[in-house]
């Protein structure tokens with residue numbers, strides 16, 4: 001006998017819910033076409049629908065991310081078996097990782113979206129939505145952290161990133177690869193998620209920033225953040241985690257203000273490390289007091305810093321939270 005799973009679809013907007021108009025512009029719909037798919041997988045799944053937002057994902061902020069987290073926790077308490085969140089792809093990785101860090105859930109939580117809008121030829125929205133439901137309804141998907149399902153691949157929210165502006169195969173997990181794929185209506189897992197820690201928060205703070213280092217960088221951007229409001233900063237360093245030496249005095253001024261500074265790499269693959277001993281190298285940056293966050297890209301490290309600071313972490317506790325690559 002097939003067990004019918006109760007799956008909640010939380011729609012938040014993005015291209016998956018948009019259409020192309022007669023001028024060729026992709027725009028939001030008053031009525032989300034994906035949210036009308038009430039009979040999808042009938043007989044295997046009882047689909048509940050919540051149109052929480054209708055936002056292009058560049059409009060998404062940590063405030064909305066927290067609302068999605070709270071909605072999922074309420075659904076889990078009500079006995080939902082799994083959750084699918086539809087989301088715009090531009091900031092999908094940030095919302096997915098925010099949920100991964102803050103949800104104590106054991107039920108499957110899957111985030112998906114689309115690269116082509118609902119009425120474009122070859123639209124991938126309905127297919128991604130269906131495969132995300134298949135993953136969320138499968139017992140093998142429990143205790144896996146938040147997952148991103150796109151283009152028949154299953155990725156961890158922690159490491160997945162958008163790599164192409166328009167291609168449907170845009171979501172990739174550099175360095176580690178996807179943890180599974182969806183075939184014939186079911187997930188097949190070939191990697192296990194390493195341990196995760198959860199940080200439950202009920203509010204989000206502001207003024208956590210992200211800056212990318214570049215050849216010839218000066219102090220101007222750091223100087224803008226040299227004030228009482230700045231709560232934290234992630235620097236995407238060069239290579240293994242280095243910066244132009246001319247920036248060091250400005251970085252020191254931020255550290256003197258006790259602003260937590262986190263170092264990641266701007267490289268697509270690999271992890272930030274304190275390898276180089278020259279001026280501006282990772283070894284000196286660590287000695288100055290910058291924290292290394294390994295395995296996360298800049299936007300994910302920023303989410304992690306924001307979550308840690310919102311939970312009231314500081315000092316050694318914050319450093320341990322940020323430097324633990326497995327969570």
Ligand SMILES: NC(=O)C[C@H](N)C(=O)O
Pocket residue numbers: 013014015016055056057058087088089090091113114115116
């Ligand atoms: N494919 C997409 O969903 C991109 C869109 N700009 C969004 O993030 O809302």
